[in-house]
Amino acid sequence: MRQSFHHGNLRAVLLEQAEAMLREDGVDGLSLRELARRAEVSHGAPRSHFVDRQALLDALAVQGFERMTEKISAALRSPGTVRERFRRVGRAYVDFAVDDAALMELMFAAKSNSADGPVNHAAVRLFTLLDDAMADSPSSTGDDRTRERFKLMFAAAMQGTAALITSQRITREQGEVLVDDATDALLASKLSAGLLVNEA
Incomplete structure (x- = not known):
């Protein structure tokens, strides 16, 4: 017997089921029809919240960025040096x-990368948090381009480390060491010299 969702939580139920499907079968396994079957609603019910499959994928990506933003925010709450904050x-x-490897892949998928889209806005909010990690070290030059390069290099190093772990090229423990090494190397680089004027 199909469930009835008249109390406003259908969207949350659909996203929860969609994320489970994403983990099990990847992006290719996600369809609105199968999602409706999993959620035990009519075939047309998901379209009341997601006009098409891409809208569903975008909503999942936004949710992923929001969840990741919460984790990064939590890592920044404890005091410490710039180096300690960036390591956390x-x-x-x-x-x-x-x-959340499958969700992470979806978050950075090209189809969701519209400059004016909700996914990009959620991504911008996440990367803005990296400025908070530099909070005690304001830019001495006001060079926004250098600051952006620094943040992108940091993100690239973390993405690469995660990829090595998920592909089982390195262990989780080795990944933690690599995070620290990459952080130290970046903070000691010429790229950070004009940005991080306090001790790292």
């Missing part, structure tokens, strides 16, 4: 990317 942020980043 790096480990939180890698942990999420490994534990």
